[in-house]
Amino acid sequence: MSTLITGIGELTTNSEVTGNALVIDGAEIAWVGSSTNAPAADDRVDVEGRAVLPGWVDSHTHLVFAGDRTAEFGARMAGKPYTAGGIAVTVNATRAATDEELAAVVRRHVAEALRQGTTFVETKTGYGLNVADEVRSARIAAEQADEVTFLGAHLVPPGEDADTYVDLVRGEMLDAVAPLVSWADVFCEKGAFDYDQSKAVLQAAAAKGLGLRVHGNQLGEGPGVRLAVELGAASVDHCTYLSAADVDALASSDTVATLLPACDLSTRQSLPPARALLDAGATVALASNCNPGSSYTSSMAFCVTTAVLQMRMSVEEAVWAATAGGAQALRRTDVGVIRPGARADLHVLDAPSITHLAYRPGVPLTHSVWRRGERAS
Ligand code: NIG
Secondary structure, eight states: OEEEEEOOSEEOOSSSOOOSEEEEETTEEEEEEOGGGOOOOSEEEEOTTOEEEEOEEEOOBOOOOOSOOHHHHHHHHTTOOOOGGGHHHHHHHHHHSOHHHHHHHHHHHHHHHHHTTEEEEEEEOOSOOSHHHHHHHHHHHHHHOSEEEEEEETOOOTTSOHHHHHHHIIIIIHHHHGGGOSEEEEEESTTSBOHHHHHHHHHHHHHTTOEEEEEESSSSSOSHHHHHHHTTOSEEEEOOSOOHHHHHHHHTSSOEEEEOHHHHHHTTOOOOOHHHHHHHTOOEEEOOOBBTTTBOOOOHHHHHHHHHHHHOOOHHHHHHHHTHHHHHHTTOSSSSOOSTTSBOOEEEESSSSTTHHHHSTTOOOEEEEEETTEEOO
């Protein structure tokens, strides 16, 4: 089954191809070009001058959770600082939830994101923090998400010895979870894991063939970026507090700086230095960091709007970062891009151009979404 889409007012492809029409064949893009040369197709859809771009690629979420942290959010808005310790609240609720309850939470948030144009989602474990609950988190995540990351090193469970826990994570826990995931991550931050502990976990994961990512430089300057670059991690996520040396290290590496502006706003921190990263030549991605503690939103449009209005990214840079940038953070070349052979993941805006994402902040602009060639909303 093939579909010709015409009447595209502005087409963002993130690739060398251009045009105002495209053909979807099955789950892939088959053709992009001018409607005057369009090939025949089984079906035809006229988007009547609307902008079309690749579906958002959300490369950082934590969707396997239970419970609610509204009170913690309220306390923050009243002036209490965010600390890593809040994770333990979600761990207790997650351990107490049934498999079906956890699966329903993941399903609900993936569907909510899809309705807003997110066609590719990474999600993490990290609210289980024992072997059985990390394994079931990974299994449940894999049922719904496109990519799954093992984050056993999210927090040392309260009352446990840090070095003993690190040995568990890089030993028995990693052995049990590795077959279910593609990535491993550590929260390398004061209050979570230090440089040596983080490195030990990541090296064990790399030895198992997993790709690496790091949560780093979220709550202050620290060794997260340095470690990510040293180990060739695909991304270092947060990057809220960076030294000049961190910016230089990222600019001369293949490690993507994934910025999570909704998290910085929700934790009342500074916004990350996007302009310094881009001007230095670093690759920047934007992601939602959807989780119940530090960033409870699935809206990639909100992240793009914030990046433009408050982080001095251009609309084009922000849209690239939330599509192709996310794909690069996951080392994928088949998503975040519109060209023949790519996954047919399309986001049609109820607007004539992507500029409207920042020009009309807060207005829901998703008109329709195609995922793997199927009309999703
Ligand atoms: O990316 N930084 C660590 N992990 C999450 C927070 C999770 C939580 O507070 O529950 C984050 O912000």
